[in-house]
Amino acid sequence: MTVNFEDVFQRAPTPTMVLDRNLVFVAANASYLNLFNLTEDDLLGKYVFDAFPESEDRVQAMTDVFQRTFVEGTSTIAEIPFRIDVNGVTKEQWWTATQVAITDEASGQDYLIQYTENVTERVKLRNLREAMLAELQHRIGNIFTVVSAISRQTGRVAKDVPDFLKRFDQRLTSLIKVNKELSGQRVEFDKLGDVIMHQLSVHAAHSMDRVAINGPDFPLSMLQSQAASMAVHELATNAIKYGALSNAEGEIDVSWELLPGDACRLIWRETGPITPSNGSGAGYGTMLLTTILPNQLDGVAQQEFGEGSFTYTLEIGTR
Incomplete structure (x- = not known):
């Protein structure tokens, strides 16, 4: 049986995105796009911190985590605070992001896959x-x-x-x-x-x-x-x-x-x-x-x- 991994990726309920070695978006599934109310055109081909501007300190800290992931294979950023628009109302939420580095055997290119979990209720509790x-x-x-x-x-x-x-x-x-x-x-x-x-x-x-x-x-x-x-x-x-x-x-x-x-x-x-x-x-x-x-x-x-x-x-x- 042949598995359509692109379809599986898009249908996955967990918000997931993929960056290349330069931290440029190469993929984002529907759950990720819906979370931020964006389209693929808003993200694909863009540097991650151009798509999501952050403070200089936070950019440096997250960049260090991403680059370390390419070396060590995995990393986790726990309980990241975000203010996200939900049905027209801005809500403060907390998310935990896990990064995994993979290498495309055909091209030899390195990629970083990030999937996220909404931990808002846990943090509030x-x-x-x-x-x-x-x-x-x-x-x-x-x-x-x-x-x-x-x-x-x-x-x-x-x-x-x-x-x-x-x-x-x-x-x-x-x-x-x-x-x-x-x-x-x-x-x-x-x-x-x-x-x-x-x-x-x-x-x-x-x-x-x-x-x-x-x-x-x-x-x-x-x-x-x-x-x-x-x-x-x-x-x-x-x-x-x-x-x-x-x-x-x-x-x-x-x-x-x-x-x-x-x-x-x-x-x-x-x-x-x-x-x-x-x-x-x-x-x-x-x-x-x-x-x-x-x-x-x-x-x-x-x-x-x-x-x-x-x-x-x-x-x-x-x-």
Whole structure:
């Protein structure tokens, strides 16, 4: 049986390209062209860094890898960051590229074959885990404040000591479950509304009459669910420490709306007596809410403090 290797190359699902000894494109399969939204005319016969301009340092580093491949036979460039247009939206992705050198026996020409693997989810998951470890240290500082607040909230509604102990034990059990989830165990919820309700049912169990939650169904991946849980957990903890849940008068309104491109905008708004210490300091909690978690969710975030109010806006999937 004769194998049409050109057809196999073009149909291969892995983005693959071929360079000659001068690092000029001689072939690229359909998966590679589709990845960058290019045609063969855009690449074939062009020097690789004319087709894909890079910084001088990066050109030198990658050239060294390519030339070393011709000598050693194989090489790998792990987790290369790229900003790639996906359905009209620029997304940050990470790819691992493997290079293999071959020699055409008929012509004696050397070629470099590169095939790539999208490792974006792997990189994001690792970054999220690293963020969670740092967040754990931050959370330890908050946990005693939360437990103290839970005891005060429970004491206001308990009928007697046995009732207090029963309610308090239930709240602590729920809090332990939340912390296990945020420490890397699987989050049980795959919709934004369920994540929000789950977190607030723990932190505001006796204050839900002062909490409004409203929004359409918005599905989350496992990675998104974990990041969203961390965001709502941080917001709820802050509300207990010095926000709307630190007193008997504050209110929380949580709403979200769908945006084009399978995206979403979440708005968390607190009103009422809010301690001035709920300010715009650049502590770890602020960095978590405004930088780390939005990056994990391919979005942006901002927070605003007003007279007797606090508003946090988080977009998911807009970047």
